[in-house]
Amino acid sequence: MSRPIDVAVLGSTGSIGTQTLEVVEAEPDRFRIVALGANSSVDLLAEQALRHRPQVVAVASPEAGAQLRGRLPSGTELVVGEGALVDAVDSSCQVVVNGVVGFAGLDVTLAVLHAGKRLALANKESLIAGGPVVQRAWQTPGAELVPVDSEHAAVHQCLRANDVAERVDRVVLTASGGPFRGRTRAELVDVTIDDALAHPTWSMGPKITVDSSTLMNKGLEVIEAHELFGIDYDRIEVVVHPQSIVHSMVTYTDGSTIAQLSNPDMRLPIAYALAYPDRVATAFGPLDWAAVGPLEFGPPDLEAFPCLGLAYDAGRAGQTAPAWLNAANEVAVAAFLASEIAWIDIPDVCKGVLERHDGASADSVEAVIDADRRARHVARQMIERRT
Template sequence: MKRVTILGSTGSIGTQALDVISSHPDQFTVVGLSANSSVSQLEEQCRIFTPQYACMMDETAAKELRTALADTDIQVLAGMDGLCTLAALEQNDILLNSVVGMVGLQPTLTAIAAGTTIALANKETLVAGGKLVTDLAKKMGVDILPVDSEHSAIFQCLQDKHSARRLKKVVLTASGGPFFGYSRDMLAQVTVKDALKHPNWDMGAKITIDSATLMNKGLELIEASWLFDKTPDEIDIVVHRESIIHSLVQFDDNSMLAQLGVPDMRIPIQYALTYPDRWPSPVKELSLADCGSLTFARPDIETFTCLGICIEAARRGGLAPCTVSGANEEAVALFLQGKIGFLQIGELARAAMHTLPQKDVYSLEDVLAQDQEARAFVRAAVGA
């Protein structure tokens, strides 16, 4: 029995992870679950999977959950302290971090310090604090198993350790989002409703907007640079509308390997939870004949500026990626509230990176402070 704690269990990744666990009930024990504010959903999950611990980020929601679960032995925690307590539990064999945003960094570091394997679905952990996380993981001998479909694909292609030593380049695939082929003028007119219509994946609102701006792909580039020890110039991005090839690797002899599958996150989630084994999956088989054809195109960095901003941040290093991530997170929230336009997301992220002081060497406190500075910059820039 593998003992699992899931941070962000009511979100898209968390619910699909629980679906995977339900498909293998004799192989997993759920130790802890957490959510932001979805009391009724987390209560239902707790009653089904009977974890020892549950955590709500929102203090008021935590009080409600304690009342709702008063007839059980489940201990309900709250806030960042609660998340870090879940992350540090000695019962954990693996921690699936699927929270959205910077809130995921501290629990990741806490779990690594406790020697727990990380199944990582929280981009901001490596984008904002990549050096802190990877240095600590090396020191503690902890595995970071990627859950994002692209990074999982790369990871799977590198299981031949002899070939992995000859890795020349990483190629991330991108669906292109709902606005592939749009001009800047067209993007200026898109609405929140338009941006939330992803062609292939069912994701949370923030990640879906990031996919529409191509910010998501830029953040993945930064994440890949830390996971696979590659510079930004050793990572390519190609638009692949069908989302069948999830990413590729190129070796010194210029041969390439790719991982293919239907666009279903349960594949990379399950691989992270069962690594290094592969088990039967609830996901349907891929039929190449039914796919018909697969297409590829270069991303339009001039139109979708968020991708270029992330590449620049990756080359700058230090706190630049953290600045872009924090500014983007705040800008996306404002866009979802109807307070700014679609194109302003990238404009604000770029302005924050070019305006705020940066550091090449940083601590956790520096990262958290820079994230808050970037958010405050965005709010001040639009008078929010």
């Protein structure tokens, strides 16, 4: 039997990270954990390290680093501080799962691609904010980017199923519609944090769950699809599909549509990104056709959920506009989760920030980081004025 693939899981304590460890545990002959990394979840990191005995554990928070000292198995190196997760990319890993949430994942995305390794990308924010810079890093010999986001993993599989890429007419991303599907804007005025965190079909971290409720997640995924598959915005369509069984589709010029279907289980796209071009032997989320029931599809409501339209606007503007939108959204979602603004204010903050985008190019990492910083500043000012 061939040697197991060495895997680094950065953001190992989150929803994607813990599910990645479940995939590895289900396929122990195939995958081996060599690095783990997170921000500050000391107890869970220590437990994961004892279970997997990696070469390296990386932790961004210095306080968490101090608490972790002495709690790791012998032979595991501890690296601490802002650049610690990037240091972990230097381990013997062949594949890195970037499961960090938000713009904080940009360093990891760039480091993996620059190292010429495979990036299993869950952290969509880095690709959206840093599009042109990430594209350049992706050109590094050996660098591979396989999406973990279920919709993009679906599109990746649909494109593989047909070898005439130039005959793609459109990519169709499915959206569950989130917990507020079917509500009008007036009915969304008083929604609470708990309402926004109650996703009907997926169990995920808090930021992406709120993004799903505003349809910003789908908007970010539209930009992600453009970056991953090089397809124009006019040919990326979003369709609401409440059952989350069809994870996305590709329509060809002859009218044929190829779709990928499974139960909503993130371990499937995670395993796909780890094993590609092979497939794992363990089934995650297989369908029982007798139990599937009707599958519904319909158009998204752009008036009640303006974030989707804002993402198309930012994507079409290009350069640092997606970084501004992403930063505005991260600040607005954090403010909503801290009860500083209402849910209905999230799109308003994003729109207001995007209107003040300064048109800067995304020609370097520094330019992207600067764009993120400026947009966050504008977003905070707008929120302070509201509160």
